[in-house]
Amino acid sequence: MTLEHTLQQHFGFSSLRPGQQAVIDTILAGQSAAAIFPTGSGKSLCYQLPALLLPHLTLVISPLLALMQDQLAFLRQKNISAASIDSTQGWEESRRIMQEVREGRIKVLMISVERLKNERFRQFIGQVPISLLVIDEAHCISEWGHNFRPDYLKLPDYRRQLHIPQVLLLTATATPAVIEDMQRKFELAADHVVITGFYRSNLHLDVMAVSEEEKMPALIARLREDPASPTIVYVTLQHTAERVADALNAAGIPAKAYHAGMEQDSRRQLQRAFMAGEAPCIVATIAFGMGVDKADIRRVIHYDLPKSIENYSQEIGRAGRDGQPSHCLLLGNKAGLNVLENFVYGDTPEPNAIAALLHELQQAGEQWELMPLRLSNSTNIRLLPLKTLLVYLELNRIIEPQYSYFADYRFKFVLSRQEILGHFNGERQAFLNAVFDGAPLARSWCQVDFDAIWQQYGTERKRVINALDYLHQQGWISLESKQMIEVYRVLQPAFDVNAEAGRLHRLFKQKERSELTRLADMIGFFESERCLSHRLAGYFADDQAPSTCGHCSVCHGNPARLPEPVRPPLPTAGQLAHWCQELQDASQQPLSVHTLTCFLCGISTPLLNRLKARKRPGFARLEQQRFGDILTLLEQQAE
Template sequence: MPHSLLQQHFGFSEFRPGQQQTIEHLLAGRSAAAIFPTGSGKSLCYQLPALALPNLTLVISPLLALMQDQLAFLHSKGIPAATIDSTQSYEQSQQVMRQVRDGEIKILMISVERLKNERFRNFIGQIPISLLVVDEAHCISEWGHNFRPDYLKLPHYRQSLNIERVLLLTATATPQVIDDMAAKFAIDPSCITATGFYRCNLDLGVEAVSPEQRLPYLQQHLDSRREQPAIVYVTQQQSAEQVATALKQTGHHVAAYHAGLEHPLRMRIQQQFMAGELAVIVATIAFGMGVDKADIRHVIHYDLPKSIENYSQEIGRAGRDGQRSECLVLANQANRSVLENFIYGDTPEQDSIARVLTEVSQAGPQWELMANQLSASSNVRPLPLRTLLVYLEMAGLIESKYSYYAEVKFKLKVTETELANRFQGERKHFVEALFASCQKARIWWQVDFEALYQGYGAERSRALTALDYFEQQGLIELQTKQMTEVYQVQQPLPPLEPVLQQLVQQFASKEHSEVGRIEQMLALLQTPECLSHALADYFGDSAAPQQCGHCSACRGDVATLAAVATPPMASPEQIAQWLAPLQQALVQHGWAYTPRIGARFLTGLPSPWLTKVKARQMPGYGQQEQQPFAQLEAQC
């Protein structure tokens, strides 16, 4: 059956390496993992089984652009697929939910955050699901290069939704990460398929180029390869704009792409690149995961990649058609401090962690929190805060129970009596009790779930299901606000000081590990051995040739990256002058100044408190972004 579906729906006569065995595991009812290089056909491993399995295939994907790209492909093959995402209108998401409910959709793509949505969980819990697919599955591992704490909840969601089989997909996982992610889903080692990381059509080059030489070198490189599709990767948004402007002035069809651009503009730039209207994209890592363009001939790293995993993922976008493609790093150590500073900027301070622990200790047996409020009050950025909450769960102090909307309100599109009269017997009594428990304003009715439970004994879940049904029928307009997460707190709590020190150590270890990735990256770029072999070896692939013959090391052109002298640090008097307005603003809000906050301010790294005091408008913000964070912190 797999071969007939492959021919019928996808137009292929043969499977690529690894695809058939992965698909057969799934069709036999077993969970599986597929670790294939970027562009090697991982997606087919769930697209084909989705057609053969009786119920819905639910795909967890980390990026909206990735979902849109997959959907376009599936629609082109006549396969019914959809997404529910934040860009959709209310009517669009309702239509998708109706189609899923009616069995008209075979594949539904969502972000992992969607599963935290109380209304979505109510909906999806009623849908039979044959297969859960976790794309970019390395995100579930703390040892991965892109750890996303919410991915750790996926085994729990899989259990609560009663999903028989799971497929994990990734292109960038070391042996340690593969073991970790497979263990979390109890995947048998015999069902893990890794096809190797070696790409014989990619020419890997490293050129030691000083910061000042990079732009002329890049222009010369692209001038001799005009109109060949290329991606130029930079670290910062400002660099993307500057490099794109310079290339435009020399006649290249080029655009900058980064997270600072409005979503419609980003989509338009991506579409122009896909259509060949733009030859070159100068981008931060915000670009690429959703791009499945087969004929990208060049991937050039203008700045150092963040890690070997990032490098592998980014060069993997070149030459997906199998034709020779060039991957070039214009290497120096100039932006090493910038890369390291991003890592330091994400590490919460001891005082901030202590504030979160105080909240836990004061909560009693049940802790309700709104993540944005907790981030703002503790000065922990949203992603590290999610990591901190996961660490607290792993330590056994808290256990995630559920999340809900603090505010659920609706407005009637028919009269109260007309709506109630659509039902009979106990259902009618329930609808009347639901209305009676609401606080009524002129237009909006706000539901008091506690009053409903006390007066009628109806659970919150029943009320939400009813409101969703009313909305589907066009009887009400429903609004939900303020996501609240509920945790059960260990009783009694252990002494918190040892917990605090353990958490501080965990974040310090994570920080050390992330900085270590930069060291590994620099070592790879300077290896005297074959670059292709060294890259494959990092990912545990022993089948790559010892000498590929198509990398700069094999050509005898081994890069040596001299340490770059950073600009002189500002004088203590100048630093004190820059920090004075910040310190004053923090005092006015009742917050304590710390050297780490000062270093974040001077290196231009945002944090909730810096945002609150409008730090960007102060003269010293970002004035020392080239300085090593740790040295600057010592001066603050």
């Protein structure tokens, strides 16, 4: 079947866009490629079309469940056999999908990167021939990217382990440094990286400088111009989404709040209503957007500052995908800048927390087994920085990842024990008897005791898991696994803890400075006196955009100067001591100045969660202040 025939038959297109053609030609020629296209420019077709023409499975790594579901709905609509394996599925559904993948009846399988840490899944997918690995949001693999995810760093290794011949990287937001990083990690030839222009002539970029008090009246006035136009209003915090939606409804403008704190069913219903045109205005955190492929969004309004230029580009990229004029408005001031800075500070672990982790590592001997959540709580390092720290240790050749496994397995009989044993005889029946004997029944579930099975039958853990997985696939038992354990080989057990803790802390401080610089660059962009469209395109290595677009607020003669917030006066020493004392009393050890600053600025850490900090009167009392100012004040008090 030819490419042109497949394109017409399944997708209804007579031709490809230039960027799509170059990427697809590279993939079909047996090479790896990267597609760096702006949001809404057809990146997905670069894998969907080849998937139909390649001989084996196309495995897609997708960062969000909502994005997977949207892609799957599109593929099924085009009569392309596609499925996902995700956390929302019951055992019967996942077993059916795995069987169809094994039989070659599914052409596209979508998973999260975390799925590859599951030893049962890796054993399954390792037996399936794969033609192409697709990595969506591929900028997540770069530390210099705006949304670095440490687990993405393992993807080159997974590709080698699974013997996948080709990889396709997809992203809408890659700066030159990130593109270089992606090329190096996946050994991509420079001429196989396809970058299309980021300039979109139908997007009108507008930055309006307003104080906090002026923001809501300005938003209401803009929405009243055309209340029925499909609109997304982006905010930073969940409670802001609720507050703004309530204010709009009170002003007679129908609006719905959307954020990650809502029930999943409610979020799905709201997304469907927006897609169908039944809810014209959504006030949302960035939880809303990935996978929202609505062509006629006429307005994207930033009520709060976005997290970065990359985030801004992604979010406004959801407007006007039908090519019709669409407006992107930022209601800008610097009041929310401290909230964004506080997110950055909260992800920098303290030196003593890093040292505590390194001491635990050194005591492990030749092999280190860790449970991420437990380690996060015991060291007071948040999960994302903890994963980043482990990656830094890998890069310094102190540890080497071996594998992950689930500590706990349990199963429920669907058929009776005797019915299952009746399917086997001889040694296999004796082995399964030992497995069942080593899995005592507690109510309706049997907890697998690998040590007891070893003592009775002398069999390896892997064989037990394979057997249980087989019974699960047959539908004879229902199998569950939990408590992920990550296993590392310790390559340098005698390393200098203090020197390594200092090195790691410097890396995190460097990352902190990089993120703060990213925020400063964003403010510089919004306050630009040069064409906003031209500057935005240039940030993403597109030098083809016109120097003046004629349809941004700067080209209209209105460059913005974002107003500084009026901050309340800094607290007195007595106020600080009063707010911190109850928290300090709840702790069994003296709290660091950094922890107390996080508490006062409303930043959660594992230690503060354990101390139930959110319920104490001082929590977030100073969230309007800058983290650095409060830190300095507490340090002066401690002297």
